[in-house]
Amino acid sequence: MIRESIISVSPLLFLILFLLTSCSPKIIPDEIDAKIDKTLSYKEIEKNPEKYLGKRVLLGGEIIETHVTQGGSEIEILQKPLNSGRAPRFTDESLGRFFISATTFLDPVIYKSGRRITVVGIVKGSKTRQIGDAKRIYPLLGKEYLHLWAPGSRSPEDGNPRISIGFGAIFHD
Numbered sequence: 823m824i825r826e827s828i829i830s831v832s833p834l835l836f837l838i839l840f841l842l843t844s845c846s847p848k849i850i851p852d853e854i855d856a857k858i859d860k861t862l863s864y865k866e867i868e869k870n871p872e873k874y875l876g877k878r879v880l881l882g883g884e885i886i887e888t889h890v891t892q893g894g895s896e897i898e899i900l901q902k903p904l905n906s907g908r909a910p911r912f913t914d915e916s917l918g919r920f921f922i923s924a925t926t927f928l929d930p931v932i933y934k935s936g937r938r939i940t941v942v943g944i945v946k947g948s949k950t951r952q953i954g955d956a957k958r959i960y961p962l963l964g965k966e967y968l969h970l971w972a973p974g975s976r977s978p979e980d981g982n983p984r985i986s987i988g989f990g991a992i993f994h995d
Contacts, residue, residue, distance in 0.1 A: 882910040895928035924965040942967040
């Protein structure tokens with residue numbers, strides 16, 4: 823009797839697990855994700871970008887400006903912490919800026935100021951930028967993968983109300 827119940831529940835359990843795992847978007851391909859050095863934080867890279875040359879990192883934030891260059895494009899990004907879905911959080915919290923260098927054309931109308939972006943890049947060094955009266959040094963990454971988030975898209979972690987159907991409970995800080 824118990825064995826028959828387990829057998830009849832198994833397909834239902836399999837279906838539920840499949841639906842739950844297929845609902846969350848995978849924004850970074852597995853072959854790139856596997857190569858990211860997940861031990862490095864923006865704070866460490868920002869202190870000494872040259873120490874981490876060649877390391878593949880995951881960062882995100884809000885685009886400040888995109889420039890078309892002779893060899894491609896360059897994006898200046900205000901760093902923001904990433905949520906569990908790897909989207910930059912809607913927050914004023916930031917540890918600084920960083921730059922992405924791409925060998926392809928990235929249209930400034932699409933990659934415009936205010937858009938949120940998640941980046942997998944290879945540390946190439948640093949870039950000096952004048953901000954007001956001060957010169958600052960920021961990390962420079964070579965573009966390997968970019969995910970541009972839809973304007974206004976928010977996740978449950980950003981405080982939006984949401985509807986859930988399922989088992990269990992949700993706890994927020």
